[in-house]
Every structure is written in C-alpha cells, then in structure tokens.
Amino acid sequence: MLFFSDAALLLVLALALDALVGDPPALWRRVPHPVVLFGKLVEIADQDFNTPDAPERRRKAYGVVFLVALVALALLIGFLLEAILRGLPFGEIGIVLVAAIFLAQKSLYEHVAAVRDGLVGEGLEGGRRAVAMIVGRDPRQLDEAGVSRAAIESCAENYADGVVAPAFWFLLLGLPGLLAYKAVNTADSMIGHKTERHGAFGWASARFDDLVNLPAARLAGLTILAAAPLFGSRIGACFARMRRDAPNHRSPNAGWPEAAMAAVLGLALAGPRAYRGYTVDDPFMNPDGRRDATAGDITRALKALVLACALHGGLILAVALPALLT
Incomplete structure (x- = not known):
C-alpha cells in the first residue's frame, strides 16, 4: 500500500490531471468507463436477485450479500492493479492516470455549466434537458428557479461524492479504497432509493454509502465556505x-455541502422535491435565503466550486510535502 505522503503526492497530480483533461468523450466512446462496468454488475444483480415476489427480508439479505461481494471485488481489483503498476518502471504514472479517471472536477463543472447555458440559450426547456442529465428529479415539474436550484444542489453534492470522497479514500487506502468507494457510490445511485422496488434490496448500499461519505461530506462543506467572501x-x-441546517437534510451527508453552498450564495436550497416515482418534503437549507434562483446563480455556484477544488487540492498538497522534500 502507498505511504500516506506518497499517496497524497500522486493524488495531487491526479487532481491536476482531472482538472485539465477531465473525461475525454472520445476515449469512453471506444471503451466502457469503469463506473459503467460497476453499473452493469448492479443492474444484473438487481434483475436476478431483486424479484418483486420475494419476501422483503430475503431481498434485503440479498442486497447485503451483493454489496459485500461488490466491495470485495472492487478491493481485489484495486489491490492487483496497484501492485502491478507499482512493479512497473514509472508505474506511479499509471496510478495517477487510474486515479484521475475516478475524479470528477472538470466533468462536474461542465455538466452544471451546461444547465446554465441551456437556460440562457434555449430557455426553460433547454435547462430542463440539461438538468435531467445530472439529477434524478422530474424535470417536467421544475420552473426556471427549480432548474437552477437543482443544478446548484447537484454541484454541491457531487463535489462531495465525486471529488472529495474518492480523493479521501484514495488517500487512505490507495487504488483499492478508491475503486471500492466508487463501486459503493454507483450501487447507491442505482438501487439506494426508498421506492417499492429498491427499498429492501438497496438498503445496504444506501446505508453503507452514507457511512463512507461521512467525513468527505463535512470536509466538502468546509471548503465550500471558503468562497463566502467572494459573494x-x-x-x-x-x-x-x-x-x-445540515442535520435537517434527509441525507446525513448531502446536507453539509448543500447547506454550505446555500449559505455562501444566500439561496434557499433543497426543500420539497419531486423525483421520478416519489416525492420528498424536506426543509430548506438556509430557509431565509432566496428561492428564485437564476442562471446567474449557477455561475456563482461554479465559482464557489472552483475555489473549493483549489482549496481541497492545496490541503492535499500540504499532506504531500514530506514526499516532495525527500
């Protein structure tokens, strides 16, 4: 396993590479993204073991077994991949490349910016099409303010689980930790919903995802707060x-970056939301803030995202200093 300061140095390089290059579409049109492969495993398990006529207790047990198997597989792949790369000349470059694949700074920025550009260039329908790519709620029920708030909430939450959390687990456990985290997060995004179909089978994935995101969500909130003076x-x-406000959110983790972003921008985020198949009646984060968010507020959120990513990278660079000085 990588030493802590060495892992931090490789992580800084991976973050820099991801910020500059992101996810090249031409590459992933030719080969499947590793997260897509995790998703295929989740899809197969959902079809084969989450049978609606099975008792709830059995479906929950199957969900637990599947999660354990998925995490074990991801850990094994990460361990073997890291061992192979470390045994090669300049193998650290390969570790940096693999780590960068699982970070989402540039892609997150681009997806959120696409919602703003859709609203500005094509009006409400353009914004709805773009926001449907990054959130699970029903876009048909969103007005311009709803589209803008959804994009900003996604910006905050996905900064936590698409940037800070994978970086955190790479820093602690190297590639095994990074791959295991992404496998859990993928399972949660696909089956970790409180619906009739997935409430039992996805229970373990949802709860374990809550656990592994606990530290990163709070760190993400703190780094977002650094943008407050800008606004x-x-x-x-x-x-x-x-x-x-964060403890009032239905998620034990999403509330921290969302509440931070809401406070920094002076907006009211979260609140009642309609998803495909179910609705949630949540309290607002920063309830005294504005609810009539606009495309301009998405731009402000993106500025906060850039500053938060820079501070996050700077903190990891500080951890990497011992490796740089030896």
Whole structure:
C-alpha cells in the first residue's frame, strides 16, 4: 500500500490531471468507463436477485450479500492493479492516470455549466434537458428557479461524492479504497432509493454509502465556505448556518455541502422535491435565503466550486510535502 505522503503526492497530480483533461468523450466512446462496468454488475444483480415476489427480508439479505461481494471485488481489483503498476518502471504514472479517471472536477463543472447555458440559450426547456442529465428529479415539474436550484444542489453534492470522497479514500487506502468507494457510490445511485422496488434490496448500499461519505461530506462543506467572501458573506456566519441546517437534510451527508453552498450564495436550497416515482418534503437549507434562483446563480455556484477544488487540492498538497522534500 502507498505511504500516506506518497499517496497524497500522486493524488495531487491526479487532481491536476482531472482538472485539465477531465473525461475525454472520445476515449469512453471506444471503451466502457469503469463506473459503467460497476453499473452493469448492479443492474444484473438487481434483475436476478431483486424479484418483486420475494419476501422483503430475503431481498434485503440479498442486497447485503451483493454489496459485500461488490466491495470485495472492487478491493481485489484495486489491490492487483496497484501492485502491478507499482512493479512497473514509472508505474506511479499509471496510478495517477487510474486515479484521475475516478475524479470528477472538470466533468462536474461542465455538466452544471451546461444547465446554465441551456437556460440562457434555449430557455426553460433547454435547462430542463440539461438538468435531467445530472439529477434524478422530474424535470417536467421544475420552473426556471427549480432548474437552477437543482443544478446548484447537484454541484454541491457531487463535489462531495465525486471529488472529495474518492480523493479521501484514495488517500487512505490507495487504488483499492478508491475503486471500492466508487463501486459503493454507483450501487447507491442505482438501487439506494426508498421506492417499492429498491427499498429492501438497496438498503445496504444506501446505508453503507452514507457511512463512507461521512467525513468527505463535512470536509466538502468546509471548503465550500471558503468562497463566502467572494459573494459578500462572512465565513463564520455561513459556518453557523451550515451547522444549523445540515442535520435537517434527509441525507446525513448531502446536507453539509448543500447547506454550505446555500449559505455562501444566500439561496434557499433543497426543500420539497419531486423525483421520478416519489416525492420528498424536506426543509430548506438556509430557509431565509432566496428561492428564485437564476442562471446567474449557477455561475456563482461554479465559482464557489472552483475555489473549493483549489482549496481541497492545496490541503492535499500540504499532506504531500514530506514526499516532495525527500
């Protein structure tokens, strides 16, 4: 396994590569993205073992067994891949390349910016089409403010679980930790829903995803707060709002980056939302903020994202200093 400072140095390089290159579409049109492969395994398990006529207890047990098998497989692949790469000349470059594949700074920025551009260039329908690519809620029920809030919430939440969390687990456990995290996160995104079909089978995936995201979600919230002065807010006041509102979110993790972003931008985020097949009646994050978000607020959220990513990378660089100085 990689030493902590060495892993931090490789992670800084992976973050820099991801920020510059992102996910090249031409590459993933030719070969499947590893996350897509994890998704195929989840899809197969969902079809074969999550039979609607099975008792709920059995479906929950099958979901637990599947999750354990998925995590074990991801850990094994990560361990073998890291061992092979470390045994090769300049194998650290390969580790950086693999790690960068599972980070999502540039792709997140581009997907959120596409919602803003859709609203500006094509109006509400353009915004709805773009936001449907990054959120699970029903876009037909969103007005311009709803589309904008959905994009901003996705920006905050996916910064936590698409950037900070995979970086955190790579830093702790190298490629095995990174691949295992992405496998769990993929399973949660596909079957970790409180619906009639997935409430039992996806229970383990949802709960374990909550657990592995606990530290990263809070770190993500803290780094987002650094953008407060850009928008005329005080970091201390925003921190107090984040601590007040985040525990009220239906998710034990998403509330932290969302509450931080809401406080920084002066918006009310989260609140009641309609998804495909079910609705949630959640309290707002920063309930005294504006609810009439616009495309301009998406631009402000993207600026906060860039600053948060820079601070996050700087913190990891500080951890990497011992490896740089030896």
